[in-house]
Amino acid sequence: MSAHRYVVTLNGEKKEVSLSPDGERWAISVDGVTHTLEQTVIERDEIYSLIIGGQSYMVDLVEKNWDSGHFTVSALASSVDVTVRDELEAIAEELTGGSNKEGLFELKAPMPGIVVKSLVKAGDLVTQGQGLVILEAMKMQNELASEMEGIVQEIFVSDGQMVETGAPLARIIMEDA
Amino acid sequence: MSAHRYVVTLNGEKKEVSLSPDGERWAISVDGVTHTLEQTVIERDEIYSLIIGGQSYMVDLVEKNWDSGHFTVSALASSVDVTVRDELEAIAEELTGGSNKEGLFELKAPMPGIVVKSLVKAGDLVTQGQGLVILEAMKMQNELASEMEGIVQEIFVSDGQMVETGAPLARIIMEDA
Amino acid sequence: MAGKITKVLVANRGEIALRVMRALRELEIPSVAVYSEADREAAHVLFANEAVCIGPAPSTESYLRIDKILDAVRKTGADAVHPGYGFLSENSAFARALRDAGIGFIGPGPEAMEMMGNKLTARAAMIAAGVRVIPGSDGALGDPQEALRLSREIGFPVMLKAAAGGGGKGMRVVRDESEMASALEATQAEAAKAFADSAVFVEKYIEKPRHIEIQVLADRQGNAVYLGERECSIQRRHQKVVEESPSPIVDEAMRREMGEMAVMVAKACDYESAGTVEFMVDAHRDFYFLEMNTRLQVEHPVTELTYNVDLVKLQIAVAGGEALPFRQDELVPHGWAMEFRIYAEDPATDFLPSTGKILRLREPGGPGIRHDSGIYEKYDVPIFYDPLLSKLVVYGQTRVEVIQRARRAFTEFVIAGIRTNIPFHQWLLRQPAFEKGDFDTHFIDTHFRPEYLKQDEALPFVALAAATLAYHQHGRRMNFAGLQAFSRRPSKWKLAARKEAVTRRQS
């Protein structure tokens, strides 16, 4: 009857989750409230059927990263990102400040595409919402903007370059950083 | 341009196959006749697109056993079983006689099911085509017959027993064996 | 039960449970699945809003248990039950139990089920109502003289049938008077031996019989209409395999005549909901009442396509007390539809059932394709139930277009991991007699042989090439991986495992 403790982040909220086997079912407590659920694995790490309080759900684990605990879960005609950490890991990360860096904005490619043009260069002062890079994907040009006011520290791409999702495009730092 | 040699069995026929990379394509020779083919891997070990002489084929590797070289390949609205062996392995197996045993018939379950009834018992004389076991699967009863005349050496199952595909049900041996 | 239906329990499994749940979802009525222990992963459980386990795998311990289904109804607060086809769908005790519990039954009343459930009482009632049945003696024949007299009335050829017989046994065709005496003696002897009952009766022998049925719909207000015919003559061991609507041999006049007779049958048993009146049709296109199926049929989609109706939603409306939304003269069929039942059975080995995991599923798409399925990729088909996996229903402007479209659809259809009868359908769609619509219920038995099944001639080379490439590339990768094995950066999980291993070794 050992309960396993996790910290789960979903839609920006952190939840304390404890999971314990309960016969052929699971007891799962989220922030202190317990639910009983029945899980059937249709395809390991891929497709589950969950029955929770009599309600039936088909769930697809679309993306998963076992090391970071990041998942994209598809169910109920929609999908959502979830991060699961062991409780001890989560505490350790909190103590060391994790990888959060304040006073810094890194623009990453939200999709694969071709860099049409950089709108700014290193040393430029930019405002929040100002366009930094134009990225073309699927015949459409998209202006990608800065999320904070600051100075352009570096542009990582050159015009005409193809980039993958997540590729760093530009870094903005706080003026007094 | 080293050619790799395989012995491939398909529809009961053995073919000598040699495979050599040819730029971005492959040259594949079957019993001395060479074809050029282009392969694109859509999903590794799962889905290929092959273009052979301008003709396009989508191929699914449905079942595969890397040790035995047994594959079930689905393409062209149908499927077929294929066995691939390294040339040296194939020769070695031929020399040791493989696992063929003559003068013996082992009845195996062709599908999962429930044994309704054994129609014979050990020591019975049976003719070719005589029913040995009735197996029920999906509400239908199927009488499974002997492929040779002989003596029932053993019945491996009891009435009411559930069996999986390939489970041995009965063994018939030649009268003078 | 009366008034609006707010939650429906579907007392079935497989494709028909999904079909019913789709209609419910369109009406925004929550659905409840019931399932046996073997069906926890079944498609209908995954689709339903709620799911209740009702017992072990054998249907006698689950899907056929009225008490357990009533428990599930109570537990979930469902106010109506849809029975699908098979299982309890024509069980009048079930319909009665629901009525007694104040739960709606989406189907006819138990009285109609009982009247139509017994072939002999149904026949008698239909004769009384003026419905045409297959002419024959209503009781056992005494001597050859009586047999001769009745046969002359009916007209030769006739069929002698053991009263206790069934499944094609104890039957003998008599083509003219001279054969009667010896045939009767032989049939009686055979009947006595096989069934310990020598009673034999005589019936008109139907040559080149076709099985054609009429869809009817009736409401509580007393309205009843017919929605044309379905041709169901492509059968194997009395199991339908391909159905179509319209029938290649039914014209407008015949449709009206059969339809009106079917409505007469429905009215004679005070029918409510969707039902089917089955007829036997002979080579002269004369038709005879066979029986009434007091439920939704497997092959209902071909009618839905040609009449552009949703029979399940109409059943639900009628069960909720609504009147039918159309009159007979508003029901005009358009186009042509054909249903191909996809069974988990291998046509190459005498249709041996096949079960196992569906490793790959790729469904046909594009114009004129409807797929009513009870499976999905990675589903493990259990051994306990009917082998019907899904139904591919094809629609088009003409019968020729439907056949061409079905051939195209089967080039797209991939179900891998288990054997199906798709190769049979591919064979059927190339038969000139089938293309001409020239067939009867004996068609498969007389025309099909496993050795006629054909694969594309390019398949062997394509498969050989693909398998050789796979084996070769896998080997290369494995060798490479072997070389790399010791230089890899250990993952977090491996480190954890190593630590645990060390800890255990120490303890």
Added chain:
Amino acid sequence: MAGKITKVLVANRGEIALRVMRALRELEIPSVAVYSEADREAAHVLFANEAVCIGPAPSTESYLRIDKILDAVRKTGADAVHPGYGFLSENSAFARALRDAGIGFIGPGPEAMEMMGNKLTARAAMIAAGVRVIPGSDGALGDPQEALRLSREIGFPVMLKAAAGGGGKGMRVVRDESEMASALEATQAEAAKAFADSAVFVEKYIEKPRHIEIQVLADRQGNAVYLGERECSIQRRHQKVVEESPSPIVDEAMRREMGEMAVMVAKACDYESAGTVEFMVDAHRDFYFLEMNTRLQVEHPVTELTYNVDLVKLQIAVAGGEALPFRQDELVPHGWAMEFRIYAEDPATDFLPSTGKILRLREPGGPGIRHDSGIYEKYDVPIFYDPLLSKLVVYGQTRVEVIQRARRAFTEFVIAGIRTNIPFHQWLLRQPAFEKGDFDTHFIDTHFRPEYLKQDEALPFVALAAATLAYHQHGRRMNFAGLQAFSRRPSKWKLAARKEAVTRRQS
């Protein structure tokens, strides 16, 4: 080219290439795919009988290269080309090059394309033919007096438009006479600044404009018919998103009137094959010719469903010299159809395009669902082309049924790994104005906000539970695997790798 078509090259990609190849396969005509280097794994390449690479990823170097497509035609021996929509489908030079090479073009002649390709000449020709166009000045306005005089003729409100403008820029609505002078001055100044050309013309301002188009079909024998209308007002940035047939505002009389005008347009340009005449319809249901699209439209399936025809097969028949198989009075629509375009773009982030691998694809099924798709599970959507992935087309008896069915279908539809606009469709299907059919081309802009998108309220808990279970179980397995690692029986492959490693170390 004349006579029977025996092999067709499809000069397109994506769902439309598949749509055309399905028709070809039904007719048993082999199909040839052409593909760019980025499209080697595209669905149309996998579906085709033959496939030819025609160059690098950018369409200017592949799908738009007439010379390369002609090479592919010659190489494969195709005797006709189907252009799909987009790319070269309305390029008269392409149609002419094929004609010169003696290759069939499945579409209209280059003359009709040219006449309709230029908006100004098309407008002039249609006025000459007696077709109603949006009233306006045919040239640039001089002074406010001329503008006032013309506007009085047309009737206020009017729209001032920069002649060189486009895409919504350099336009200004003038509601009454008093606003004219200042509005004209402002628009001219704006035009001069934006387009270096101050020419401005005046046109009737269409309030609450709806985009409604008529499908026409014409053959070489001079027959031309219309197949009803398609309502295409649900647009975002002039890109159609949802189309339906019939239109909620078109009745039989209006359909006939619009249809006859569309046939007049087709005859005025000697049209052959399938084409579409687009109209702008105002709040009073008055309609004006906008342009003719001389090709198959994306949204052709809604017409196929309501008229039970196969437009692609009819195009092929007409291109082969056959006459249309029906007369106007035989064409009667039944039921209702709606098409939902599935785009790879994320409605939550201002419809940002999304590409990547489709990790899971589960398509809706059952009654009334047609899926015209250009994708498959494991397909990697490239970044170079139009974001249209597929079209979900829903059919039913009434508009209400179609909406209910579409909602149901979207509960079944899983496309995972990339973002799609499915959440937008789910939002749209719950808008009362959409349900009532009360919308115009501004609907999305005025009504939609990303924050209106909703997910099921049970999703967070279900996702949390599933992810936690997965993480937990994976961890357990990894620990177990770690403990077992050294006790495993080595496989044949590992032995081979070890041997090779040893060999290399020794050498």
